Amino acid sequence: MTSTDDARTVDARAVTEAAVSTAADLEPLFQTLSAGLAALGAGLSEDQFPARGLDLLRASGFWGAGGETVLPGPAMLRLMRLVGRASLPLGRLFEGHVNALALISAYGSAEQRAGAAQDIREGRLFGVWNTEGQDGVQLLGGSAPDTTPLTLQGAKTFASGGFQVTRPLLPVDRRGERQLVLLRADAPESELRAVPGSWQPLGMGATGSVTLDFTGSRVGESDLIGQPGDYYRQPMFSAGALRFCAVQQGGAERLLDEVRGYLHRLGRGHDEVQMLRFAGCWTALRGAALMLAEGERLERACLAGRVSEARLLAQVDAVRLATEDACLALLEASERAVGARGLLEPEPFSRLVRDLRMYLRQPAPDAARLRLGQWVLNDWTPDDWTPDDWNPEDD
Structure with missing residues (x-):
């Protein structure tokens, strides 16, 4: 387990260098x-859990992406875009799977990484369940002289994949600090109970999310990933948004x-009104x-x-803002273009519109806009946008 910031930086550089060397092998x-x-x-396309899509990903060579399968940054975003184009619920589940593996790879011990690699070979689905109610999830016991076992108390909301995710990574509260716990949800010592009626969404119903x-549920010390606070460590915590934006x-x-x-x-493909409408959408x-x-290049440069x-x-x-604004503009234009008839089954638009609108509701969009405005007005300079920021050999 990495214990210092400097060591984490070295590890990140090593991962980046290893990833670049694999790029030529990915096209097939x-x-x-x-x-x-x-x-x-x-x-x-059906509003059902995308089991067949997940099976395809298991067999694709990308199931370990974020963990033992190290991808160059552009390849990772290409992968997320490709899966999201096929199915947004599938993309949401796979992005959570990759996110969990990336966190274990970054903060887990060698033994924990090896365990995750074995789980990947067995086809287990990982995920990260962070959202919770006011009481949250507590990790109790385990500190001397207390000899009681480590147990969980509380619930997570928006647990994407529900019982299909057998290796959820849970940020939980332990004595006032945030600790990552890898739960073996299919083990006898894990007790998971779904809250009935907790997933009746506008869209993304196929993710099978639930409270x-x-x-x-009992966990061991070997199930604690990293140190308290690692989950929120920057830039990894925020930069993960690049993946869901790609989806x-x-x-x-x-x-x-x-x-x-x-x-x-x-x-109506040559209708001038439609041409004007979708020229702006495509540009956005x-x-x-x-x-x-550019975000991916900046991540490597950072x-x-x-x-x-x-x-x-x-x-x-x-x-995040550019993606949300472009998608919302496209949704409005699409609804106007296809009209009421296009929003009826068996046309795919009602499902695509619902799924995209729901998936766009990521946490704290207004806070992201405020942070960006703060940076633009107080820290940005025209020199920030020059090609000298990146080593040409990286691009």
Whole structure:
């Protein structure tokens, strides 16, 4: 287990260097995954838990992404965009899986990383469940002279994947500090109880999210990942938003492509009103995609010590805002373009619209906008946007 900030920086650089060397081997995997997701077709379009999509990812070579399968940053975002384009619920579940593996890789011990690698080989689904009610989840016992076992008390809301996630990573409260706990949800010592009726969402119903009560579940010291406070350690905590933005952008691209096909089937592909409407949408989506790519480059530059953490985090906030604004504009344009008839089954638009609107509701968007405005007015200078910030060999 890494114990110092300097050691974590060295580890991050080593991971980055190792990732770059694997880039040439990924194209066949991407091509196979893309073809497989396309072949699933309607199997990922129904409002059901995307088990078939997860099975495809298990067999893709990307199931360990974020952990033992180290991907270059651009490849990771490409992967997230590709999965999000196929299915936003699938993308949400897979992004949480990758997030958990990345946290274990960054903060876990060698034994914990090896255990996660074995779980990956066995096909287990990981996730990160952070959202909770006012009381939260407490980790009780385990401190001398107390000999009682470590137990959990409390519940998590928005537990994406529910009982399908057998390796959830839980940030919990332990004596006033936030500690990551890897719960073996399928073990006899784990007691999970779903709160009935806790998942009746506008969209993203296929994720199977639910409120889960963990009270009475026992864990061991070997299940504690990292040190207290590691979960919120920057820049990793905030920079993870780049992955879910990539999933959202993939879903938006799918929506735009479906609208385009629908308009052509109606003979309206050359309608000037529609052209004007979607010119702006495409421009906003491409702008968000470029902001995302810049965020990934800045993350690498920050890990290498060439860019400040503050600059990277400002860029992450900018990516979140650009993605949300572009997606909301596309949703409005799409609803207007397809009309009431297009929002009826079996057309896919009502589901795509609901899923994207729901997935866009990420935590604290107004706080992100305020942070970015604070940085722009007080820290940004025109020199912040120059190509000299990055080593050309990294791009």
